[in-house]
Each structure stands twice: as structure tokens, then as C-alpha cells.
Amino acid sequence: MKIKIKEYERVLLYFDEDGDGKISASELIHRLNQMGENLLFNEAKVAVEALDSNGDGLLDLEDLIALMEEGNEEEKLKDLKEAFGMYDVDGNGFITAQGLKRMLSKLGELKSIDECRVMIKKFDLNGDGVLSFEEFRVMMQ
Numbered sequence: 001m002k003i004k005i006k007e008y009e010r011v012l013l014y015f016d017e018d019g020d021g022k023i024s025a026s027e028l029i030h031r032l033n034q035m036g037e038n039l040l041f042n043e044a045k046v047a048v049e050a051l052d053s054n055g056d057g058l059l060d061l062e063d064l065i066a067l068m069e070e071g072n073e074e075e076k077l078k079d080l081k082e083a084f085g086m087y088d089v090d091g092n093g094f095i096t097a098q099g100l101k102r103m104l105s106k107l108g109e110l111k112s113i114d115e116c117r118v119m120i121k122k123f124d125l126n127g128d129g130v131l132s133f134e135e136f137r138v139m140m141q
Helices: 002-015 027-036 041-051 060-089 097-106 115-124 131-139
Strands: none
Touching: 002 027, 002 060, 027 041, 041 060, 060 097, 060 131, 097 115, 115 131
């Protein structure tokens, strides 16, 4: 996490033209325009207000981290759903032992049905013999 904080600090420094440790709507516009993005002042002001956690009308490091981490969480969730879909070979919203066996064999890992049942049982929180998306999510974290 320390490396990520340093990266976020660098992003903040890039946008923070006056060196006050915060990003104003005008600083946001100026830097985004330099990057080829067209952003109107009202759009920038609304964006800053939406992300501003302490109500000072500026974005600080904590706001920037929250924004970046939120994006990362959405991306992780999307990736998890894609991975779950690969294992949900029957398309029924669950990973079964048979589906797990088939997917693992496609990946070159041969397991018996019993071995797949044991794998599922470790993360089958409600004991129904299959993995729901939420159980899969817990397993992947």
C-alpha cells in the first residue's frame, strides 16, 4: 500500500499547480486540457464537489485515494464476474464440482470430481454443495 500512496501523491503533485496540497476545479481543468481532455468549468466544479469529502471545495490526497480505490474495486469486481462466468460452465449462477472439473481440465489441471467437491466445500459457506458468486468472491480475496 505504501507504493500506491506514493503514486497517488505523485498524481496529486501533478495536478496541484499552486502547491497547496489540494486540487481545485481550475487546476483540474488546466491539467486535463494539457492531456487533451476538454472539460468545462461547471463540469470540473461538479466533479470536485462530488469527490470532496470535507466540503472545502478542493480535492486532497484522501479524496484522490478514495477515487482511485473505488475505480480499482469496480475493475476487480468486473474481473471477478468474468472469472466466475468461466467456471459457471452450466450458466446457472453457480460453480458445480462438474463445472470446476471441466474448467480445470481446460486449464490443464486434471482433478477428479471428488477433489473438486473438496475444493468447493472449503468455500461453500451455506453448505449447498456449489459456489455462488459471493462465495467465489470470498475465496478469491
